[in-house]
Amino acid sequence: MTRADEKASIDPNDAAAHSRSWIGRVPVSAFERLSPLIGKPDAEVEVELTFEPDANGTVRVSGVASVNAILECHRCLEDVRQEIVAELDLRLTSSEDKLKELMPALDVMVIDVGLIPIVAIVEDDLIMSIPARACTTELNCPNAPRELASSTSVAEDDSSRPFAGLQALKNSNKEEC
Numbered sequence: 805m806t807r808a809d810e811k812a813s814i815d816p817n818d819a820a821a822h823s824r825s826w827i828g829r830v831p832v833s834a835f836e837r838l839s840p841l842i843g844k845p846d847a848e849v850e851v852e853l854t855f856e857p858d859a860n861g862t863v864r865v866s867g868v869a870s871v872n873a874i875l876e877c878h879r880c881l882e883d884v885r886q887e888i889v890a891e892l893d894l895r896l897t898s899s900e901d902k903l904k905e906l907m908p909a910l911d912v913m914v915i916d917v918g919l920i921p922i923v924a925i926v927e928d929d930l931i932m933s934i935p936a937r938a939c940t941t942e943l944n945c946p947n948a949p950r951e952l953a954s955s956t957s958v959a960e961d962d963s964s965r966p967f968a969g970l971q972a973l974k975n976s977n978k979e980e981c
């Protein structure tokens with residue numbers, strides 16, 4: 805594997821003309837907006853992109869970008885390790901008119917002619933791929949505070965709730981671990 809290159813760039817039109825791919829790594833520090841979000845300043849973003857001409861006159865970029873992040877769970881406020889994976893399928897063009905013509909049916913990005921940084925191609929999709937919840941679902945949060953809610957519904961007569969005893973047993977078990 806080659807060294808991570810913070811200035812990695814490509815000419816999408818040229819790459820598409822030759823149906824080329826770009827495979828490599830970019831240090832997350834090169835991503836101005838992404839890097840403060842992933843809690844791991846030394847991480848590297850792995851990128852694998854394929855460029856090809858699209859029938860509508862744009863360059864189609866498809867592939868994947870991924871990075872290992874440390875996210876803070878909003879529920880337990882613990883750090884959770886998580887791989888962020890962005891699947892990309894973009895159209896690149898230097899024409900604003902093409903953008904208006906093809907959006908929103910396709911994901912179109914307007915770029916300058918010539919070399920553009922790999923960062924510019926993958927950063928938005930990576931940011932959008934950061935999960936809203938760090939612990940896979942809030943219910944699965946391994947660090948969730950124990951529920952205190954069952955004590956709020958004791959108004960009912962216990963004899964009408966055959967499983968009340970079982971529930972109490974469960975709760976007492978919970979408190980022990």
Ligand SMILES: [Zn+2]
Pocket residue numbers: 877878879880881882938939945946947948
């Ligand atoms: Zn959590």
